[in-house]
Amino acid sequence: xxxxxxxxxxxxxxxxxxxxxxxxxxxxxxxxxxxxxxxxxxxxxxxxxxxxxxxxxxxxxxxxxxxxxxxxxxxxxxxxxxxxxxxxxxxxxxxxxxxxxxxxxxxxxxxxxxxxxxxxxxxxxxxxxxxxxxxxxxxxxxxxxxxxxxxxxxxxxxxxxxxxxxxxxxxxxxxxxxxxxxxxxxxxxxxxxxxxxxxxxxxxxxxxxxxxxxxxxxxxxxxxxxxxxxxxxxxxxxxxxxxxxxxxxxxxxxxxxxxxxxxxxxxxxxxxxxxxxxxxxxxxxxxxxxxxxxxxxxxxxxxxxxxxxxxxxxxxxxxxxxxxxxxxxxxxxxxxxxxxxxxxxxxxxxxxxxxxxxxxxxxxxxxxxxxxxxxxxxxxxxxxxxxxxxxxxxxxxxxxxxxxxxxxxxxxxxxxxxxxxxxxxxxxxxxxxxxxxxxxxxxxxxxxxxxxxxxxxxxxxxxxxxxxxxxxxxxxxxxxxxxxxxxxxxxxxxxxxxxxxxxxxxxxxxxxxxxxxxxxxxxxxxxxxxxxxxxxxxxxxxxxxxxxxxxxxxxxxxxxxxxxxxxxxxxxxxxxxxxxxxxxxxxxxxxxxxxxxxxxxxxxxxxxxxxxxxxxxxxxxxxxxxxxxxxxxxxxxxxxxxxxxxxxxxxxxxxxxxxxxxxxxxxxxxxxxxxxxxxxxxxxxxxxxxxxxxxxxxxxxxxxxxxxxxxxxxxxxxxxxxxxxxxxxxxxxxxxxxxxxxxxxxxxxxxxxxxxxxxxxxxxxxxxxxxxxxxxxxxxxxxxxxxxxxxxxxxxxxxxxxxxxxxxxxxxxxxxxxxxxxxxxxxxxxxxxxxxxxxxxxxxxxxxxxxxxxxxxxxxxxxxxxxxxxxxxxxxxxx
Amino acid sequence: xxxxxxxxxxxxxxxxxxxxxxxxxxxxxxxxxxxxxxxxxxxxxxxxxxxxxxxxxxxxxxxxxxxxxxxxxxxxxxxxxxxxxxxxxxxxxxxxxxxxxxxxxxxxxxxxxxxxxxx
Numbered sequence: 001x002x003x004x005x006x007x008x009x010x011x012x013x014x015x016x017x018x019x020x021x022x023x024x025x026x027x028x029x030x031x032x033x034x035x036x037x038x039x040x041x042x043x044x045x046x047x048x049x050x051x052x053x054x055x056x057x058x059x060x061x062x063x064x065x066x067x068x069x070x071x072x073x074x075x076x077x078x079x080x081x082x083x084x085x086x087x088x089x090x091x092x093x094x095x096x097x098x099x100x101x102x103x104x105x106x107x108x109x110x111x112x113x114x115x116x117x118x119x120x121x122x123x124x125x126x127x128x129x130x131x132x133x134x135x136x137x138x139x140x141x142x143x144x145x146x147x148x149x150x151x152x153x154x155x156x157x158x159x160x161x162x163x164x165x166x167x168x169x170x171x172x173x174x175x176x177x178x179x180x181x182x183x184x185x186x187x188x189x190x191x192x193x194x195x196x197x198x199x200x201x202x203x204x205x206x207x208x209x210x211x212x213x214x215x216x217x218x219x220x221x222x223x224x225x226x227x228x229x230x231x232x233x234x235x236x237x238x239x240x241x242x243x244x245x246x247x248x249x250x251x252x253x254x255x256x257x258x259x260x261x262x263x264x265x266x267x268x269x270x271x272x273x274x275x276x277x278x279x280x281x282x283x284x285x286x287x288x289x290x291x292x293x294x295x296x297x298x299x300x301x302x303x304x305x306x307x308x309x310x311x312x313x314x315x316x317x318x319x320x321x322x323x324x325x326x327x328x329x330x331x332x333x334x335x336x337x338x339x340x341x342x343x344x345x346x347x348x349x350x351x352x353x354x355x356x357x358x359x360x361x362x363x364x365x366x367x368x369x370x371x372x373x374x375x376x377x378x379x380x381x382x383x384x385x386x387x388x389x390x391x392x393x394x395x396x397x398x399x400x401x402x403x404x405x406x407x408x409x410x411x412x413x414x415x416x417x418x419x420x421x422x423x424x425x426x427x428x429x430x431x432x433x434x435x436x437x438x439x440x441x442x443x444x445x446x447x448x449x450x451x452x453x454x455x456x457x458x459x460x461x462x463x464x465x466x467x468x469x470x471x472x473x474x475x476x477x478x479x480x481x482x483x484x485x486x487x488x489x490x491x492x493x494x495x496x497x498x499x500x501x502x503x504x505x506x507x508x509x510x511x512x513x514x515x516x517x518x519x520x521x522x523x524x525x526x527x528x529x530x531x532x533x534x535x536x537x538x539x540x541x542x543x544x545x546x547x548x549x550x551x552x553x554x555x556x557x558x559x560x561x562x563x564x565x566x567x568x569x570x571x572x573x574x575x576x577x578x579x580x581x582x583x584x585x586x587x588x589x590x591x592x593x594x595x596x597x598x599x600x601x602x603x604x605x606x607x608x609x610x611x612x613x614x615x616x617x618x619x620x621x622x623x624x625x626x627x628x629x630x631x632x633x634x635x636x637x638x639x640x641x642x643x644x645x646x647x648x649x650x651x652x653x654x655x656x657x658x659x660x661x662x663x664x665x666x667x668x669x670x671x672x673x674x675x676x677x678x679x680x681x682x683x684x685x686x687x688x689x690x691x692x693x694x695x696x697x698x699x700x701x702x703x704x705x706x707x708x709x710x711x712x713x714x715x716x717x718x719x720x721x722x723x724x725x726x727x728x729x730x731x732x733x734x735x736x737x738x739x740x741x742x743x744x745x746x747x748x749x750x751x752x753x754x755x756x757x758x759x760x761x762x763x764x765x766x767x768x769x770x771x772x773x774x775x776x777x778x779x780x781x782x783x784x785x786x787x788x789x790x791x792x793x794x795x796x797x798x799x800x801x802x803x804x805x806x807x808x809x810x811x812x813x814x815x816x817x818x819x820x821x822x823x824x825x826x827x828x829x830x831x832x833x834x835x836x837x838x839x840x841x842x843x844x845x846x847x848x849x850x851x852x853x854x855x856x857x858x859x860x861x862x863x864x865x866x867x868x869x870x871x872x873x874x875x876x877x878x879x
Numbered sequence: 880x881x882x883x884x885x886x887x888x889x890x891x892x893x894x895x896x897x898x899x900x901x902x903x904x905x906x907x908x909x910x911x912x913x914x915x916x917x918x919x920x921x922x923x924x925x926x927x928x929x930x931x932x933x934x935x936x937x938x939x940x941x942x943x944x945x946x947x948x949x950x951x952x953x954x955x956x957x958x959x960x961x962x963x964x965x966x967x968x969x970x971x972x973x974x975x976x977x978x979x980x981x982x983x984x985x986x987x988x989x990x991x992x993x994x995x996x997x998x
Contacts, residue, residue: 008944026936029913032961033932036914039957060931068937
């Protein structure tokens with residue numbers, strides 16, 4: 001049987017290649033047949049004409065035989081495809097209006113999907129850019145209070161020495177910190193980070209110049225060597241190929257460059273200068289200071305579970321050896337993918353769903369256009385059926401046309417997506433991982449192609465089925481038209497109802513996100529960001545090692561800045577709000593045991609500020625007195641707390657005059673002020689307890705300058721740099737930004753999702769409105785005669801418009817009902833992205849329903865107006 | 880394959896059955912043109928079987944593709960150019976197999992249709 005099949009294929013290919021010859025063959029054969037039959041009939045005594053006619057009758061449909069014969073011969077699939085393509089192109093060209101609308105609608109849907117998919121592909125799908133990234137894990141500490149924390153350096157060293165489950169067990173500082181890079185002609189503030197010697201090995205990366213760190217690099221009190229990132233090597237050192245071995249100065253300390261990292265390598269940190277973790281430094285020897293992030297590579301053949309029990313065993317031993325610090329502490333692993341991409345996944349998936357819905361709405365519209373067209377092509381289709389085209393062939397032909405449309409839409413969509421991706425990159429939050437890699441590339445094009453084909457099938461299906469139901473006899477008898485029209489109208493109604501339902505889902509989602517974003521953006525931050533400019537400044541410890549020098553510097557700076565024209569207030573703070581800066585300390589309220597027993601201390605955010613800070617940010621002073629220049633290191637230690645702190649730690653009591661011991665400090669600080677609570681980490685967060693201490697009574701050397709201006713604060717940028725240089729010409733200012741920009745950047749991600757979903761919802765609304773308009777307009781045209789009769793019989797124009805609008809309203813309300821059900825189910829997906837509104841927020845739902853009904857009524861009103869203007873006399877002559 | 884617009888006037892010819900009839904005709908009559916085959920089948924059936932003669936051609940093509948018949952152009956009795964079909968060796972084998980199969984099936988059906996008391 002197998003041989004037989006090959007043989008058939010062979011003869012078919014041969015047949016395909018000799019098409020015309022075989023056609024002629026068949027014609028000859030049939031002619032011979034008919035002549036022989038006619039001859040025999042004549043011999044039986046028929047007239048020549050009768051004989052020919054009888055022969056034909058006995059033979060049956062010549063064209064049907066030809067068609068059946070062709071389907072058996074050659075490679076019918078390819079033959080008919082080519083034929084269908086030619087025919088389809090001709091049909092589309094003949095109707096440029098329809099083709100343009102359909103292709104543009106599809107290009108919109110496919111283009112939007114392609115653009116969003118290119119983001120999803122770059123951010124979520126593509127493998128992490130590390131060799132064997134699936135074996136990389138992120139290790140966090142877990143402690144009894146439940147939260148995750150970083151790992152302390154001594155613990156890290158012990159785990160690294162004892163674990164057997166990892167090829168590499170490496171660490172870096174959890175935050176890059178800024179340092180002054182000096183020693184060349186232009187001082188620059190750069191981000192630096194510490195790394196265990198094997199950190200780059202764990203990432204699977206080698207420096208392009210020089211060497212990586214070696215174990216001995218860690219056995220120091222202060223880093224002696226450093227590795228440069230590619231960016232700073234180009235920017236600051238002019239791509240000097242002889243940089244390795246040169247000494248640079250970081251915060252006044254000499255460091256020898258031993259290597260330069262290659263370009264475009266992901267490092268999990270924004271640091272540009274890396275130094276080895278100085279394990280002998282006193283700051284690195286405290287088991288209670290948890291500030292290392294551990295990145296490890298599982299040994300091959302070791303499962304996550306095995307590695308976990310290995311880590312647990314070590315944690316157990318450490319807890320036994322150091323019960324005071326390590327009791328109940330252990331390590332937990334997460335895959336690197338989960339950690340780096342987990343936070344953006346929900347938003348991107350929601351956007352992907354939304355854009356998918358948008359495409360479905362576009363598909364419904366095109367399907368409706370095709371249905372209307374199939375209606376006007378019924379006769380053509382019936383004729384082709386009568387001429388021997390099988391139903392399957394007719395369906396095939398319709399699908400080919402749909403495919404042409406969707407592929408055309410896809411091609412145009414790719415162009416739209418290239419443009420859209422450009423826009424997305426501008427819109428997207430800067431911290432979206434791998435944003436720079438978002439592009440319309442090979443895999444995205446494959447996606448688009450697949451999507452176009454599926455799209456073509458989806459919207460081509462309804463019209464194709466419609467075609468397959470065309471009854472030849474009924475079409476030729478005019479009576480059949482009425483029933484056919486009913487089924488078509490039913491399909492079209494269903495499509496429009498579906499569009500309205502899907503648009504409602506999108507509108508509700510977009511509405512919820514926009515409302516949530518609006519609430520977020522209008523959250524009271526507790527400070528006034530307008531007219532404020534900020535900049536970072538870092539005093540090198542080598543030069544400003546003495547605390548009094550730092551205090552003097554900042555006092556001078558504050559005075560000089562305040563005297564600049566247009567400056568209303570100026571101050572500085574160690575951690576700028578809403579800028580991802582972090583700092584906290586444990587403390588005890590005086591009168592309780594100190595130091596507190598392990599795991600029983602309280603913890604709150606700690607900021608160091610200069611006296612001018614409060615006025616510059618316009619944070620209200622609620623009671624007591626704020627710091628001033630008299631709060632120096634020689635005076636009594638003071639502290640201010642915010643209202644959230646007072647409520648949390650002094651419930652029902654006045655904290656003023658109480659004493660706090662902060663961190664490892666021996667001396668107690670008197671609470672002299674209660675100030676307003678601000679949003680520090682993110683907009684919309686629960687109020688966090690904060691403590692403020694005067695810079696003059698602390699050791700901080702890195703500050704953010706905060707300056708309030710009378711007018712646009714950005715004009716102050718150069719003046720600020722000049723003031724700093726006039727005090728110390730080697731000191732750079734960095735990250736000069738208006739506070740408005742800082743606040744705005746902190747809500748970039750919700751803004752991104754809200755804007756995009758809002759855009760998709762608006763597009764879907766427009767498409768649905770166009771669809772509804774098209775349907776109602778079409779029915780009005782079909783009913784011109786009926787309307788004419790009604791008017792002739794005395795119906796008022798009001799009744800006519802009610803009839804037309806009523807139909808549109810019924811469809812809209814049905815779509816609304818279905819859409820509301822779907823919305824209630826779908827918006828739950830948004831839950832995690834919402835702030836201040838519930839996923840079923842009635843205000844939003846009612847608002848979007850009103851918008852949708854309004855738009856739908858406009859879409860129906862236009863054709864209704866046309867119906868009202870129908871002149872009965874003209875209408876009755878219409879058919 | 881055999882559908883026409885006139886359902887009540889003819890016996891449906893199943894595709895496999897038509898193949899079998901064509902092969903049998905070619906076996907008994909030797910090489911024949913399409914018209915000859917059609918006439919022969921109609922005559923044998925005593926006009927009980929009325930088929931659209933045209934349906935024969937796709938069937939002949941199918942048989943040829945399967946290698947059971949071969950075709951070549953020749954000249955008919957009254958000097959007309961016509962395509963002659965002949966059964967091949969594998970066609971003969973197929974005919975034997977199909978005949979046996981047909982006998983078995985028709986035997987089963989005949990027994991099924993016998994009056995109940997004879998079972």
